[in-house]
Amino acid sequence: xxxxxxxxxxxxxMLSQLGAKEIHNFSSTxxxxxxxxxxxxxxxxxxxxxxxxxxxxxxxxxYAMVHGKYASYKEIIDFITEDIxxxxxxxxxxxAAIYLKLAEEMDHVKSRTEHIFLNHNVSVEDFxxxxxxxxxxxxxxxxxxxxxxxxKID
Numbered sequence: 031x032x033x034x035x036x037x038x039x040x041x042x043x044m045l046s047q048l049g050a051k052e053i054h055n056f057s058s059t060x061x062x063x064x065x066x067x068x069x070x071x072x073x074x075x076x077x078x079x080x081x082x083x084x085x086x087x088x089x090x091x092x093y094a095m096v097h098g099k100y101a102s103y104k105e106i107i108d109f110i111t112e113d114i115x116x117x118x119x120x121x122x123x124x125x126a127a128i129y130l131k132l133a134e135e136m137d138h139v140k141s142r143t144e145h146i147f148l149n150h151n152v153s154v155e156d157f158x159x160x161x162x163x164x165x166x167x168x169x170x171x172x173x174x175x176x177x178x179x180x181x182k183i184d
Contacts, residue, residue, distance in 0.1 A: 037103045038059070041061065041077070041107060042061060044103075045110065048114065052064045059078055060076065060078050062075070063075050067118055069121065069127065071117065071130060072091050074089070074091040075089055084100065084101060085099065116183060119181050123181065
């Protein structure tokens with residue numbers, strides 16, 4: 031048995047202890063774990079174990095986000111533990127349904143924009159108009175960030 035197999039099994043066991051509702055592993059090098067936090071909020075992660083027993087982690091749900099490379103399985107567990115705690119705390123004090131709808135709409139915009147880019151001859155002006163709309167949305171996000179208190183995890 032290779033070291034990556036053992037480390038993958040250890041991570042899977044620890045994620046199960048954290049409350050993962052499902053854990054899938056493919057060829058002992060790719061693992062997917064999902065957590066049901068209630069009220070429709072699901073958080074899922076994918077991590078890959080490289081040939082040099084390093085780890086590549088990304089969050090898949092509620093939105094895709096690459097978190098990068100890690101040197102040990104403990105770093106993967108520590109990151110996921112803290113990330114889950116943040117989502118649980120944020121769900122307690124914020125409206126998760128609105129957040130999930132916003133994340134879903136952003137994914138929809140991303141996929142529709144990609145579809146248009148790959149299949150249509152879109153004018154530069156139309157792309158600039160979309161970019162202006164995004165910049166306006168980013169300004170709203172930054173304003174909300176500025177006007178709100180940071181969540182503290184116990």
